[in-house]
Amino acid sequence: xxxxxxxxxxxxxxxxxxxxxxxxxxxxxxxxxxxxxxxxxxxxxxxxxxxxxxxxxxxxxxxxxxxxxxxxxxxxxxxxxxxxxxxxxxxxxxxxxxxxxxxxxxxxxxxxxxxxxxxxxxxxxxxxxxxxxxxxxxxxxxxxxxxxxxxxxxxxxxxxxxxxxxxxxxxxxxxxxxxxxxxxxxxxxxxxxxxxxxxxxxxxxxxxxxxxxxxxxxxxxxxxxxxxxxxxxxxxxxxxxxxxxxxxxxxxxxxxxxxxxxxxxxxxxxxxxxxxxxxxxxxxxxxxxxxxxxxxxxxxxxxxxxxxxxxxxxxxxxxxxxxxxxxxxxxxxxxxxxxxxxxxxxxxxxxxxxxxxxxxxxxxxxxxxxxxxxxxxxxxx
Numbered sequence: 001x002x003x004x005x006x007x008x009x010x011x012x013x014x015x016x017x018x019x020x021x022x023x024x025x026x027x028x029x030x031x032x033x034x035x036x037x038x039x040x041x042x043x044x045x046x047x048x049x050x051x052x053x054x055x056x057x058x059x060x061x062x063x064x065x066x067x068x069x070x071x072x073x074x075x076x077x078x079x080x081x082x083x084x085x086x087x088x089x090x091x092x093x094x095x096x097x098x099x100x101x102x103x104x105x106x107x108x109x110x111x112x113x114x115x116x117x118x119x120x121x122x123x124x125x126x127x128x129x130x131x132x133x134x135x136x137x138x139x140x141x142x143x144x145x146x147x148x149x150x151x152x153x154x155x156x157x158x159x160x161x162x163x164x165x166x167x168x169x170x171x172x173x174x175x176x177x178x179x180x181x182x183x184x185x186x187x188x189x190x191x192x193x194x195x196x197x198x199x200x201x202x203x204x205x206x207x208x209x210x211x212x213x214x215x216x217x218x219x220x221x222x223x224x225x226x227x228x229x230x231x232x233x234x235x236x237x238x239x240x241x242x243x244x245x246x247x248x249x250x251x252x253x254x255x256x257x258x259x260x261x262x263x264x265x266x267x268x269x270x271x272x273x274x275x276x277x278x279x280x281x282x283x284x285x286x287x288x289x290x291x292x293x294x295x296x297x298x299x300x301x302x303x304x305x306x307x308x309x310x311x312x313x314x315x316x317x318x319x320x321x322x323x324x325x326x327x328x329x330x331x332x333x334x335x336x337x338x339x340x341x342x343x344x345x346x347x348x349x350x351x352x353x354x355x356x357x358x359x360x361x362x363x364x365x366x367x368x369x370x371x372x373x374x375x376x377x378x379x380x381x
Contacts, residue, residue: 007112008362014038015105015361016087022076022094022101025132028053031074035104035129042112047126049145054131054138056147058124059114065123066379069147069154069336070368071327072107073100073133082352098349099159102356102364104129106157106341109365114372123376126151136179136290139329152379153300154336155371156327157364161349163342165360168308168367169318170339172298177228177254178261179290179324184209184272187282190245202247203236205279209249210234212275216267221260228254228322229264254322256293291326297335300375304337307374311367323349 014034023031032053039046039057047056054074081088081095089095096102111127128147132138148154163169186206191199210231221227229251236247253268255261265287276283308315318340327338341364344357 007109011105011109011361011365012358014108015101015358018101018104019085019096020087020090022089022091022096024078024094025075025135025137026053028074028131031104032129032131035074035108038108039111042115044111044115047147049147051131051142051145054142055129056126056142056145057111057129058126059111059118060121060124062119063122065121065376066152067124067126067150068372068375068379069126069128069151069330070107070110070372071128071130071154071156071330072103073130073138074104075100075132075134075138077134077350079350079352083355084353085355095352097351097354098134099343099354099356100133102159102343102361103157105361106364106368109362110368110372113365113369117373121373121376122380125372125376133326136324136326139291139326143329143333148330148333151334153297153375154330154334155300155304155368155375156330156336156338157341157368158325158338159343159356159360160340161343161345161347161354163340165342165344165357166312166363167314167316167342168305168339169316170296170301170305170337171317171320172296172301174256174293174295174320175338176294176320176325176328177256177322178258178293178328180253180255180261180265181288181290182251182253182268183286184249185284185286186247188245188247188279191243193241193243196243199243200279200281201243202245202281203243205275205281205283206234206236206247206249208279209271209275209283212271213268216264216271220263220267225260226256226320226322227260227264228252254324256320258292261292291324292328292332294325294328294338295331296337300335300337303374303378304339304371307371308339308367311370312363313367
């Protein structure tokens, strides 16, 4: 398919199909099959890597040169869609509320455009259609399968509804946050609500804990650093006149430096130990580390944004964003850049009314293809 208007329309239809049939992390079997069929239709070679879901393809190789990697994610979220678009999810409780259908279709378009110039590519381009980004498990699995072997640099994208269509943004250094999840269990002693002195109230301890944890950021993290601690669930008891035996809380920590990340975890453990002793209660912490911060290479950010300008985008430097992104795992192995693509809003990522403006799709494909070529040339220089 070489007609630009036809390819643009076909990609839009393909994204709509992905959107109608979303699949959760590590369950993207039909999504993988749809991508495979489209790639095979355009005679794009699929690498025989050991992946249950997701695909890795490669283009070029007729000429000697370096290898660069593009990455798109393919999974959806456990959200009931309320966007009202005519191609809304037909899978109840599952929705592409983060725009991974847009990422996948954009990368597919780039693959088709690169296929048309495959013989002239000064090296090889590998494209990852990665599963399970939302759980943070996808990138490590793709890396373990050998998808980065021999690569020089990697580029990834994420749509940003806060940016208008036609705008892209990134920055050198930390762009997204390291993501950690925690659960705190408090075990006290239950009693009648009228006789609290006969027990050890875990609700009171939980209240004290909620207040105290807010100082972990304000009184421990330097003012020139950014960090967030949010408690998102609090559970205890089952009726109005009984003090329960236990309570539990759950939340997340977002940081932009590994030093601060480790500091907050340690201070949290210190606080729990102190409160447990003060209240004579058992308090335990389940700390679940997620992806680290995406840390971009200045060299590759500069190239990505300059190629964006050449491709017709308003390419900007933007501030860091406390979202999480398992693209960071790739950057532990090789340098690269993660770029935010304006998708036009108005609803935020992970919102049941989230939408992507289709006008952003084909320009993103064209830019990704151009970026791959320019990255090959720069890597070979």
